[in-house]
Amino acid sequence: MPGPTEAAAPAAGLSLDLRAIGLARSVRGGRREILQSVDLIVAPGEQVAIVGASGAGKTSLLQIAAGALQADSGALRLGGESFWQLPPSGRQRVRRALFLAPQVPPLPPRQRVVTAVLAARLPSLGFWRGLSSLLFPLDLGAVQAALEPFGMAGRIFDRVDRLSGGERQRVGLARALVAPARIWLLDEPLAALDPVHGEQVLGLLCAEARRRGVTLIVSLHQAELAQRHFSRLVGLRAGRLAFDQGPDSIREAQWTALYDVPPHHGAAASTGAA
Amino acid sequence: MIPAARPEQPATGVPLRATGMPLHDPAARQRWASLVLGAVLLWPLLAATEFSPWKIFEPRSLHASARFLAGFFPPATEAGFLGNVALGAWQTIAIATSGTVLALFLAVPLALCATANLSISSLGGRMAPLPFAVRQGLRGAMVALRTVPELVWALLLVRVVGLGPTAGVLAIGLTYGGMLGKVYAEILESVDSHAARTLLANGSGRLQAFAHGLLPEAAPELTSYTVYRWECAIRSSVVLGFVGAGGLGQEMDNAVKMLAGGEVMTMLIVFVALVAGADGLSAWLRRVMQ
Amino acid sequence: MIAARWPLLLTGIALAIVVAASFWTLDLHLGALLAPASLAAMGRYAAEFLAPDLSPAFLARLAGAALETLAMSVLGTVIAAVLAAALCLPAARFAGRPPARWRVPARLLFNVLRAIPELVWASLLLVAAGLGPMSGTLALALHTAGVFGRLFAEAFENAPQGPAQALRVQGNRESLVLLYATLPQLGPQLLSYVLYRWENNIRAAAILGVVGAGGLGQMLAFHLGLFQNGRAATVIGAMVLLVYGVDLASYAIRRTMVRMH
Numbered sequence: 001m002p003g004p005t006e007a008a009a010p011a012a013g014l015s016l017d018l019r020a021i022g023l024a025r026s027v028r029g030g031r032r033e034i035l036q037s038v039d040l041i042v043a044p045g046e047q048v049a050i051v052g053a054s055g056a057g058k059t060s061l062l063q064i065a066a067g068a069l070q071a072d073s074g075a076l077r078l079g080g081e082s083f084w085q086l087p088p089s090g091r092q093r094v095r096r097a098l099f100l101a102p103q104v105p106p107l108p109p110r111q112r113v114v115t116a117v118l119a120a121r122l123p124s125l126g127f128w129r130g131l132s133s134l135l136f137p138l139d140l141g142a143v144q145a146a147l148e149p150f151g152m153a154g155r156i157f158d159r160v161d162r163l164s165g166g167e168r169q170r171v172g173l174a175r176a177l178v179a180p181a182r183i184w185l186l187d188e189p190l191a192a193l194d195p196v197h198g199e200q201v202l203g204l205l206c207a208e209a210r211r212r213g214v215t216l217i218v219s220l221h222q223a224e225l226a227q228r229h230f231s232r233l234v235g236l237r238a239g240r241l242a243f244d245q246g247p248d249s250i251r252e253a254q255w256t257a258l259y260d261v262p263p264h265h266g267a268a269a270s271t272g273a274a
Numbered sequence: 275m276i277p278a279a280r281p282e283q284p285a286t287g288v289p290l291r292a293t294g295m296p297l298h299d300p301a302a303r304q305r306w307a308s309l310v311l312g313a314v315l316l317w318p319l320l321a322a323t324e325f326s327p328w329k330i331f332e333p334r335s336l337h338a339s340a341r342f343l344a345g346f347f348p349p350a351t352e353a354g355f356l357g358n359v360a361l362g363a364w365q366t367i368a369i370a371t372s373g374t375v376l377a378l379f380l381a382v383p384l385a386l387c388a389t390a391n392l393s394i395s396s397l398g399g400r401m402a403p404l405p406f407a408v409r410q411g412l413r414g415a416m417v418a419l420r421t422v423p424e425l426v427w428a429l430l431l432v433r434v435v436g437l438g439p440t441a442g443v444l445a446i447g448l449t450y451g452g453m454l455g456k457v458y459a460e461i462l463e464s465v466d467s468h469a470a471r472t473l474l475a476n477g478s479g480r481l482q483a484f485a486h487g488l489l490p491e492a493a494p495e496l497t498s499y500t501v502y503r504w505e506c507a508i509r510s511s512v513v514l515g516f517v518g519a520g521g522l523g524q525e526m527d528n529a530v531k532m533l534a535g536g537e538v539m540t541m542l543i544v545f546v547a548l549v550a551g552a553d554g555l556s557a558w559l560r561r562v563m564q
Numbered sequence: 565m566i567a568a569r570w571p572l573l574l575t576g577i578a579l580a581i582v583v584a585a586s587f588w589t590l591d592l593h594l595g596a597l598l599a600p601a602s603l604a605a606m607g608r609y610a611a612e613f614l615a616p617d618l619s620p621a622f623l624a625r626l627a628g629a630a631l632e633t634l635a636m637s638v639l640g641t642v643i644a645a646v647l648a649a650a651l652c653l654p655a656a657r658f659a660g661r662p663p664a665r666w667r668v669p670a671r672l673l674f675n676v677l678r679a680i681p682e683l684v685w686a687s688l689l690l691v692a693a694g695l696g697p698m699s700g701t702l703a704l705a706l707h708t709a710g711v712f713g714r715l716f717a718e719a720f721e722n723a724p725q726g727p728a729q730a731l732r733v734q735g736n737r738e739s740l741v742l743l744y745a746t747l748p749q750l751g752p753q754l755l756s757y758v759l760y761r762w763e764n765n766i767r768a769a770a771i772l773g774v775v776g777a778g779g780l781g782q783m784l785a786f787h788l789g790l791f792q793n794g795r796a797a798t799v800i801g802a803m804v805l806l807v808y809g810v811d812l813a814s815y816a817i818r819r820t821m822v823r824m825h
Contacts, residue, residue, distance in 0.1 A: 342691045
């Protein structure tokens with residue numbers, strides 16, 4: 001059922017189909033494999049957590065899933081359509097149904113919270129409404145309703161650079177609630193939050209996603225949180241799929257292996273993205 | 275640059291109304307006012323500049339422009355004409371070079387007299403009032419030379435010395451004399467003056483103090499700026515040609531007045547190549563001189 | 565030691581040759597200028613300028629021309645900024661779109677716009693836009709768009725890309741990405757580029773009229789042509805004042821901006 005923040009009732013969640021994804025980057029001394037033959041198939045409305053150590057490739061995988069990065073090998077299908085084979089206009093159309101929350105909240109420092117949140121709604125506004133909303137924000141009610149569950153409603157007219165790191169992260173996540181998206185891809189959404197608030201926010205995001213029927217894919221390095229809130233966990237280890245199953249069926253040994261990464265990967269990880 | 279995140283602060287800002295009705299944007303009123311102000315200022319701007327772009331698309335002027343533009347392709351390449359263009363291009367370079375040299379004759383003495391680092395009276399502390407006044411006066415003279423646009427100088431000079439390159443050379447000489455003089459004086463003041471002042475204190479003449487004390491340090495910057503100005507002079511001399519000061523500019527002016535699109539196109543290409551060449555040459559010269 | 569200075573020596577010799585050739589081929593007769601008779605003539609000519617016309621009617625017309633020049637400089641600069649920003653948009657970098665396709669043509673366009681001086685643009689535009697300040701405004705706009713294009717493109721590429729990429733992931737058009745993500749981060753820097761350029765453009769606007777593009781320049785050419793040197797002197801004075809005023813205004817605005825942020 002549509003809530004106060006939604007522009008219009010979205011169709012059911014978008015499905016994601018990643019097959020044999022490979023990504024490599026040139027580094028000093030050769031090529032480093034960031035992802036190797038990763039498969040990930042997510043049904044519409046499903047909720048998946050991607051877990052792994054930093055440097056395992058979680059961020060790259062999410063960016064590839066969002067069409068923000070083109071993999072060196074493999075195929076990406078969103079909503080059944082082969083993304084990279086669409087014409088540019090088709091790709092833009094599919095993109096409007098996506099929402100990616102990067103690890104660092106993408107908020108311009110001097111912008112006000114209200115505008116930064118409304119920016120997520122731009123795909124469903126035309127150019128002129130987008131332009132006018134920049135000066136005179138439309139639909140303040142929707143922004144307020146989106147910030148409310150994150151406890152940020154009172155800061156709606158403050159500038160982003162007056163917020164703390166945790167507050168900025170919450171604003172970044174609140175953007176999901178106004179976006180006309182059918183799939184949410186959240187990269188380490190709890191990175192700047194303390195454990196208590198983090199658990200609250202995660203629960204909130206999962207509940208909202210379920211209520212709207214949007215597909216939810218979250219990358220986390222907090223294993224216990226992932227186990228408690230998600231019924232499907234995908235483990236990434238050094239760019240490869242380690243497991244893809246329900247939390248109860250994962251053995252202790254698999255968890256230890258996940259975070260026990262070979263030295264060169266850990267070292268390289270400190271220079272690159274996760 | 276994103277400032278470091280601050281520690282958690284209590285929520286500030288406008289409290290929610292009990293009914294949960296949408297809030298009023300506190301910045302809205304100010305933005306409306308700015309928008310209205312902008313519109314109010316825009317109207318006279320458009321009126322004063324007789325800004326009416328639709329006139330360009332009226333049939334008669336559109337026809338004229340289309341014909342003019344069509345004439346640009348192909349560019350004129352007839353041998354006699356190309357010879358004239360080459361001559362004009364050389365004349366432009368010559369005007370720029372001679373103008374810059376004349377400017378040096380003006381700028382170097384002015385700068386030497388105006389720079390505080392060659393002041394004897396300031397060796398013991400503050401500069402004495404008369405030398406200070408003289409230096410400020412010279413600075414003022416240089417500013418005055420710069421402030422009148424070189425095109426205006428050229429317009430005036432054309433009526434005194436007649437059409438042709440002389441007016442251009444003099445115009446560049448005067449304005450660039452002021453520009454170079456001011457910057458030279460500043461460069462001389464920005465270098466370490468210890469050596470120069472020691473020389474002055476020991477009784478050597480100002481020129482010697484300059485040659486041995488300031489010049490070695492300042493030479494790279496001085497030459498670099500001069501070469502840069504020479505490059506600007508090439509562009510200036512083309513512009514000055516439009517008021518009769520010779521060179522490529524005068525030829526271009528004639529061609530435009532005759533609506534000879536092909537000739538204009540060739541000259542534009544030559545001009546752009548000339549400027550690019552001067553730019554490259556000046557960059558190379560500056561590197562060699564380092 | 566000499567060997568190390570070869571390039572310098574050669575350059576010096578080449579320079580001397582070019583300088584000598586320049587003076588020689590131009591046939592300047594500078595000596596003749598310094599002859600007493602011609603100096604006297606120049607003196608008399610200069611003296612005519614020392615009697616500026618300050619009558620109210622003339623000053624009123626002068627004010628009108630000054631406002632016209634000011635308007636040309638402001639409008640031309642603003643149009644240039646919008647045009648340059650718009651032309652930078654297709655060259656933005658994002659997954660799946662080759663930036664090189666638009667980068668090179670855009671850079672070429674900006675270079676061409678920049679390379680041609682405002683006065684040359686003005687004389688070309690007179691054909692399309694007729695005599696008057698509109699040609700001057702458009703000439704300024706075109707040339708300045710080339711200048712801004714290079715500055716803006718660099719600024720856009722060097723700005724932190726996080727907010728912009730997040731909007732692009734959602735399939736937003738580049739113009740909205742610019743407005744919501746890039747400009748909020750670059751606003752003050754771009755504004756200071758624009759204000760600096762305004763100082764240059766008021767000087768350019770003042771003289772564009774000499775070829776017929778309106779403003780003080782057109783008045784100057786007019787009165788010089790009629791040998792009304794007293795009035796010409798006043799016009800020149802007005803030009804200097806106008807330029808000084810704009811320099812002050814630009815400085816003041818930039819100071820206020822720094823204090824506000």
